Amino acid sequence: MSFQETFKALSDPTRRAILDILKDGAKTAGEIGSQFDMAGATVSHHLSVLREAGLVSDDRRGKYIYYELNVSVLDQITGWVAGLRGEKRHEK
Amino acid sequence: MSFQETFKALSDPTRRAILDILKDGAKTAGEIGSQFDMAGATVSHHLSVLREAGLVSDDRRGKYIYYELNVSVLDQITGWVAGLRGEKRHEK
DNA sequence: TTATCATTTAGACAGATTTCGAAATGAGAG
DNA sequence: CTCTCATTTCGAAATCTGTCTAAATGATAA
Numbered sequence: 001m002s003f004q005e006t007f008k009a010l011s012d013p014t015r016r017a018i019l020d021i022l023k024d025g026a027k028t029a030g031e032i033g034s035q036f037d038m039a040g041a042t043v044s045h046h047l048s049v050l051r052e053a054g055l056v057s058d059d060r061r062g063k064y065i066y067y068e069l070n071v072s073v074l075d076q077i078t079g080w081v082a083g084l085r086g087e088k089r090h091e092k
Numbered sequence: 093m094s095f096q097e098t099f100k101a102l103s104d105p106t107r108r109a110i111l112d113i114l115k116d117g118a119k120t121a122g123e124i125g126s127q128f129d130m131a132g133a134t135v136s137h138h139l140s141v142l143r144e145a146g147l148v149s150d151d152r153r154g155k156y157i158y159y160e161l162n163v164s165v166l167d168q169i170t171g172w173v174a175g176l177r178g179e180k181r182h183e184k
Numbered sequence: 185t186t187a188t189c190a191t192t193t194a195g196a197c198a199g200a201t202t203t204c205g206a207a208a209t210g211a212g213a214g
Numbered sequence: 215c216t217c218t219c220a221t222t223t224c225g226a227a228a229t230c231t232g233t234c235t236a237a238a239t240g241a242t243a244a
């Protein structure tokens with residue numbers, strides 16, 4: 001759940017696409033996986049990277065595991081970028 | 093200069109540290125390199141990744157090459173994150 | 185229990201990434 | 215032109231990453 005983990009997680013296009021898919025609500029691993037042309041195991045791996053980075057949370061409901069977007073961690077990213085933009089010249 | 097290149101470039105801690113160093117103005121490759129405990133060739137490689145991603149620009153002035161932060165590309169990142177945060181439920 | 189469905193974990197592999205030292209390039213100074 | 219300094223490019227080694235198939239786990243249904 002470190003800063004580095006978050007950036008690393010976002011550096012893969014499949015993982016960013018997963019986050020996009022989760023924009024409008026929680027979905028099961030299967031629903032997410034069906035959107036990609038790759039093995040379910042691979043998508044499962046990407047989901048675990050996103051989970052360890054704190055970008056999604058998972059919730060088992062019976063047979064299914066629902067994944068949901070966790071936006072709060074994204075604020076760190078925005079904050080870091082703002083830091084670069086903000087104090088650009090001669091503050092203090 | 094693609095979206096993917098930008099995220100990839102930001103996924104390395106050394107490269108993010110370089111951007112931080114450049115926050116308060118342009119610096120030469122040597123000045124940047126002296127802040128890290130790694131070969132100059134390695135830092136030069138990181139600088140080229142940042143340049144290809146459009147995150148920095150370089151400017152040769154005599155013997156030295158000055159690198160400068162290019163903030164405009166960072167807006168893409170902020171924009172993408174805002175997209176995830178924003179339209180979270182039932183728009184349209 | 186056994187069968188089946190949803191998903192993850194394990195192990196392996198190819199390709200990408202980070203890093204280095206050494207050689208090459210660019211540019212001013214003598 | 216030659217020397218030196220700043221930086222990059224080259225080529226290679228070690229490590230990391232994304233992907234696959236096959237096997238394991240969790241949960242429900244019969």
